[in-house]
Amino acid sequence: MIKNVAIVGSGFLGMTLALRLAETGAKVTIFESADRIGGLAAAWEIGGFEWDKHYHVTLASDTFTRKIIEEIGLGDEFKWVETKTGFYTDGKLHSMSxxxxxxxxxxxxxxxxxxxxxxxxxxxxxxxxxxxxxxxxxxxxxxxxxxxxxxxxxxxxxxxxxxxxxxxxxxxxxxxxxxxxxxxxRSGLKKEMFGYVRGGYARVLRQFSERLMSKGVEIHLNAPIDRIEKLPNGSFRVLPRRSRRRGDEKKVVLRDGEVVVESTKYARVQTAAQVAPGFSGMFLSEPGLKSSVAVSPDAALAMREYDQVILTCPSSKAAEMLPQLTDDEQLKLRNIEYQGIVCASVLMKCSLSPFYVTNITDEAPFTGVIEMTALVDKRDFGQNTLVYLPKYVSTDDELFGKTDAEIRESFFAGLERMYPQFKRTDVIAFRVSRVRNVFPLPVLNYSDSLPGVKTSIENVFVINSSQIVNGTLNVNETIQLAERFFNEELRK
Ligand SMILES: Cc1cc2nc3c(=O)[nH]c(=O)nc-3n(C[C@H](O)[C@H](O)[C@H](O)COP(=O)(O)OP(=O)(O)OC[C@H]3O[C@@H](n4cnc5c(N)ncnc54)[C@H](O)[C@@H]3O)c2cc1C
Structure with missing residues (x-):
């Protein structure tokens, strides 16, 4: 019998699991609350260029990342660059490379x-x-x-x-x-070598989702999941949240007793998985999905039954979706504290420094400065400079309530203090990403109170970055976690 699996979350964890499961012949459906795949590694558009929403590099030692990128056919597209690291201390920039x-x-x-x-x-x-x-x-x-x-x-x-x-x-x-x-x-003369795939994660994710869909994986975007329901027959329903964001409206009508959407908008999202603007949409003609009779996700999708459910979202969200869990499981999931991020991307005409990363030990409105174009070819950005200004904050930090304009003002003032050559008139575009749950705080004795991936509900699993106990948050650790979980629990 073909196994029917629902995965909540289209980050690298969800996508890797989907790939491995689909390779065993399972029928996999991914639900993603955002309008794009990729989670923290997703891309967006800044000043007319498409690049990662959050700065990403691959290390030569990231064997799991490199293997999957090889598998999806982009292994030859890596570019490796020797980068420099800076330190901003006592009002001065120092090279520490x-x-x-x-x-x-x-x-x-x-x-x-x-x-x-x-x-x-x-x-x-x-x-x-x-x-x-x-x-x-x-x-x-x-x-x-x-x-x-x-x-x-x-x-x-x-x-x-x-x-x-x-x-x-x-x-x-x-x-x-x-x-x-x-x-x-570790490689060579202890020089720092960082890599990226030409075209960035937008290209990696596009290729990855094409591979998934070629294996029959369905990806639903704009599909925030609210609850997992266990049915008396032992299977599960995955129930989406009712309210939808502005711009996602679709007209749902009943035709011959069947719920259909007349607008093709959702069908396009559903089938092409909207991997990126400009994506060819080759899956628009996916068999079994006529764009004029696309089934409403809220109704028919919610009626589908799955043999297994895997939640890859943050732990507290998983606890909300699974009220059936024991008190102890609920407590453990909700007790995992996360650190969030407010991360600005700035596209500008001039470079700030030769450093890919500048660590800051003085007071500053941001945590560090990441000059992406010290790594990525400037020609990919029309000879402009792309800089990230991340500020790691607690999930309830007041920065989450600030407008883009307020953040821009304080971040630009910070850049002016650090870099005399920085001019606001050189800025072409500025965008802010806000994520409340980025990585779990590695508090004392962290792994002692960590819940297992297997829950007390048979065939329901919760797996996310909280399970990375002896590493930092990165794509390589994420894929490694997915591969290990697949081999130990799902392959059977
Ligand atoms: C600023 C920053 C810089 C980074 N730099 C690097 C780097 O240089 N190199 C590197 O290797 N890694 C880097 N990372 C880490 C990397 O992005 C993560 O390791 C990886 O993306 C985590 O993938 P994931 O699938 O575990 O989680 P996520 O990407 O968080 O995926 C979880 C998904 O679940 C979805 N979801 C949540 N709730 C629901 C719901 N109710 N219904 C449906 N979907 C839901 C979310 O929208 C999300 O898409 C960086 C991360 C950040 C934030």
Whole structure:
């Protein structure tokens, strides 16, 4: 019998699982609340160019990412670039791109620089991350690097990513970050090599979704799921939220007792999966879906039955969708605290610096500066510069309530303080992304209270980045998690 599986979420986790399941002959349906696939890795348009909504690079050591990109036929499209890293400290920009620059790093005296280097080396060689989960990151770093270096370097960096929650964070967080940083430098002469696929994640996701659809996977966009219902026969219904956003309206009519939408708009979304503007729409003629009689997702889709349901959305959302879970499961899912992000993309005429990443230890309205065009060919952006200004914040931070204009004002003022050559008149486009649930806070003893992927409801699984216990949030870890889960639980 063909297995019918529903996956909630079209990020890399959902898409990888869909691919593997479809390869076994399962019938897979993906539900995505956004109007595009890809989740955190999705693309958008800025100043007439299509690029990742959030900055993304691949490391040479990202074997899972590279394998899947190879599988979908884009393996030869990687471009590898040696990048530089900057530090903005005491009102000045410093290069920290190789060991010599590190040893000359002016804000610290020689002894502290050596202690900092020793800390990083020590962390890179540690393997027992579980014991680090029991130690606070502050205690660990103060012990290894000294109080002064902690205050001057580590604390501002931790605060930038975790806010005041750094006080509750375990040493496993900085260990995982250093491990990844080291992986980036492992090749060659310890130079930092970063890669990207020509065309960015927009191209990767387009190709990925085409591969999925060629294997019969259905992708429904603008389909926020509200609840999973278990039926007496043991199968499940996946129920979408009733309210739809403005612009998604469709005319639903009853014809011969069948619910149909007369507008072809939804049918187009449903079949072509709207992978990106300009996508050829080759799946418009998908068999069995006549655009003039497309079935309303709210009605007929909600009546479909599935043998298995996999939720890849944030844990608290999964808890809401599954009120049938035990109290203990509910508590564990809802207790996972997330860190959010407000991330601005700025397309401008002039470059800010030669650094791909600039870490900031001074006060600034954003966490760091990522100059994408220090990595990606400027010709892809009409010779302009693409810069990201991320600000990591708690899920209830007041920044989420600020308008784009307010954020632009404070971020531009920050750029003016850091880069004398920055001129507002050089800015071509500015866009803001806001995501409340980006990554779970790696608090002390994090993995002890983590719920399992298998729930108490047979054939319902909750899997997301909260299960990444000994790594940082990245596509490689995400795909690895999906592959492991598929092999251990779904392949049977
Ligand atoms: C600023 C930033 C920079 C990053 N940089 C890098 C990088 O350089 N390199 C790298 O490898 N990785 C990077 N990442 C991490 C990478 O984007 C993630 O690891 C990956 O995208 C996570 O995929 P996922 O499927 O687990 O989650 P998500 O992408 O979050 O997917 C979950 C999906 O579920 C959907 N969903 C939620 N609720 C519902 C609902 N009720 N109904 C239907 N759908 C729902 C969401 O819309 C989303 O599409 C970065 C992330 C961010 C935010």
């Amino acid at each position: 190789d060991a010599m620059e590190f040893l000359r790093f002016p804000p610290l005296g020689l002894v502290n620089r050596l202690r900092l280097a020793a800390t990083i080396l020590y962390a890179s060689r540690q393997t027992d991350w579980r014991s680090l989960e029991k130690i606070s990151v502050e205690n660990w770093l103060v012990k290894l690097s000294g109080k002064l270096t902690f205050e001057k370097i580590w604390k501002p960096l931790l605060r930038a990513k975790l806010g005041d929650s750094y006080k509750r964070t375990s040493a496993a967080f900085i260990w995982a970050t250093i491990q990844r940083m080291f992986a980036a430098r």
